[in-house]
Amino acid sequence: MDSLSKRPRPDGCEEPQQYGKKCFPDRTTQPVSLISTFTCAKKETSNLSDTTEILEQMSSWTDTPNSVRKVLEHLKSKQAAGDIILEDSIRGKFLSFHRDITDECSIEDKQHSWGVIEKQEEVIMYGPYYPNHNNREHSEDVVIRQTQELLESEDVSEDSKVFIFTLNSPCLVRNTNPCMLNLVQKAHEWWSVYGVKTHVGFNRSWGFKGSKESLFRDVSWSQVECINQSADYKSYCEAAERIPELHPLCETMFSVTKHLLKPGPESFPLITEQGPDWKSYFRDMHCVAACKPEEEKKLLMGEVSLLVETARVLLSEESNSLEGHLEKARAFVLKYAFSSHVCDALQADLRRAFEESWMKMVRGKYAEFVRENLTEDFNQCTVWLCIKDIQKVAEKFLKIGKLPL
Numbered sequence: 001m002d003s004l005s006k007r008p009r010p011d012g013c014e015e016p017q018q019y020g021k022k023c024f025p026d027r028t029t030q031p032v033s034l035i036s037t038f039t040c041a042k043k044e045t046s047n048l049s050d051t052t053e054i055l056e057q058m059s060s061w062t063d064t065p066n067s068v069r070k071v072l073e074h075l076k077s078k079q080a081a082g083d084i085i086l087e088d089s090i091r092g093k094f095l096s097f098h099r100d101i102t103d104e105c106s107i108e109d110k111q112h113s114w115g116v117i118e119k120q121e122e123v124i125m126y127g128p129y130y131p132n133h134n135n136r137e138h139s140e141d142v143v144i145r146q147t148q149e150l151l152e153s154e155d156v157s158e159d160s161k162v163f164i165f166t167l168n169s170p171c172l173v174r175n176t177n178p179c180m181l182n183l184v185q186k187a188h189e190w191w192s193v194y195g196v197k198t199h200v201g202f203n204r205s206w207g208f209k210g211s212k213e214s215l216f217r218d219v220s221w222s223q224v225e226c227i228n229q230s231a232d233y234k235s236y237c238e239a240a241e242r243i244p245e246l247h248p249l250c251e252t253m254f255s256v257t258k259h260l261l262k263p264g265p266e267s268f269p270l271i272t273e274q275g276p277d278w279k280s281y282f283r284d285m286h287c288v289a290a291c292k293p294e295e296e297k298k299l300l301m302g303e304v305s306l307l308v309e310t311a312r313v314l315l316s317e318e319s320n321s322l323e324g325h326l327e328k329a330r331a332f333v334l335k336y337a338f339s340s341h342v343c344d345a346l347q348a349d350l351r352r353a354f355e356e357s358w359m360k361m362v363r364g365k366y367a368e369f370v371r372e373n374l375t376e377d378f379n380q381c382t383v384w385l386c387i388k389d390i391q392k393v394a395e396k397f398l399k400i401g402k403l404p405l
């Protein structure tokens, strides 16, 4: 949906106008130049030094491996990191625009952006825009383009304000300029040319690659176990050497993971966003049917499939400790009624095989849970550090922060 709507500002001094909505190309307003020559000249001088300062400050964020290292070091140091929340007055405006936009459009629960230009006498809203994966366009690309077009064609003054909402914080890495850097650059340009301040609000900390972050892919169940049982990096490396096929993680990764893991049994859900399908953990169960005559094999395979499918009910359970998840499955399989053609000995084999596969799945899910939490902390810290850097140079033309909805 690509829409633009204009309405009088609620606190505007003009007569309230009829609320109207129009499509983008249908604009009749003449392009305007608002900033006086004097202001332009004054700004141009300070502009050059500003631009250099901004480029210098942001340059470390264009070097992804370096900034990833910086974030990990911060997490390792256990220094505070949190969310930078927009100040109350800006948050209030965003929330009221958000209410208006969601009232008028059905917004899908996926990445999207919208924008608002608030002028003295009216408010122009545009969006929501979604990413276009076919041409690798992010929703921020579209909202930036529309803002640019509007600023060029609308009658904006230095009292006007730009508000840009993006569900996920602007990305920090992609095949072309990342959105976070584009926004800083554009906000500076809009301030220099039109004298307007930009406000950017986001709801989720996306970090560099969001949920596709693969930094923690080596944090497996065995790694977590080994880290949990080791007091420090030295003892971890010694323990890891004794476990076949376990390559020790680097010290930073060890410390960051160790810091996240809480002592004592942790509760976690069996339904996770990432990772393989839960049924894939039960493939080994079909071994019970191996070496059996063809007819019996078929029946047993059917029996295994039915048992696994019936166990699906256990997945809808709430978070539980590792032992709690195992206990539930034990009770389930003990009560499970096999078909009469499965003899007692085979029933015992199937129960044992089920418990083994279930244990592998629970451990796999626990590792996924740990990886998801590591990724979330990493993404939050990334956005926090990046915004702190932005604030050092962009305070006068850009306010950016999290917007709890």
Ligand SMILES: [Zn+2]
Pocket (backbone or CB within 6 Å): 138, 140, 170, 171, 172, 174, 178, 179, 180
């Ligand atoms: Zn982006």
